[in-house]
Amino acid sequence: MEASHRKLSAAVVLLLVLAVETGSVQAGECLSKSTTFKGLCFKSSSCNDKCLKESSAYSGGKCRGIYFTCWCITPCATQMAPEASPPQRARMDDVGGLE
Numbered sequence: 132m133e134a135s136h137r138k139l140s141a142a143v144v145l146l147l148v149l150a151v152e153t154g155s156v157q158a159g160e161c162l163s164k165s166t167t168f169k170g171l172c173f174k175s176s177s178c179n180d181k182c183l184k185e186s187s188a189y190s191g192g193k194c195r196g197i198y199f200t201c202w203c204i205t206p207c208a209t210q211m212a213p214e215a216s217p218p219q220r221a222r223m224d225d226v227g228g229l230e
Contacts, residue, residue, distance in 0.1 A: 161207030
């Protein structure tokens with residue numbers, strides 16, 4: 132009986148931590164996958180140039196992730212709950228880095 136109470140308490144604490152983490156407002160940089168960059172992204176400077184030409188909303192671009200993808204940078208200060216995010220949008224922390 133004691134072990135089940137501990138497991139229940141641990142589960143409640145875990146859920147609280149997750150709720151606080153996903154419910155927080157996070158300012159910073161958000162990434163949108165480039166629609167004009169073709170091929171594998173090895174040089175962030177090339178990605179940066181494409182993103183700046185792609186949209187005036189982008190402040191730059193970086194090569195990120197294990198798939199060598201070009202991600203354009205936009206400022207974000209919105210609530211970043213997973214269900215509220217567009218499909219190809221990710222925080223910089225969420226995308227593995229290659230510099």
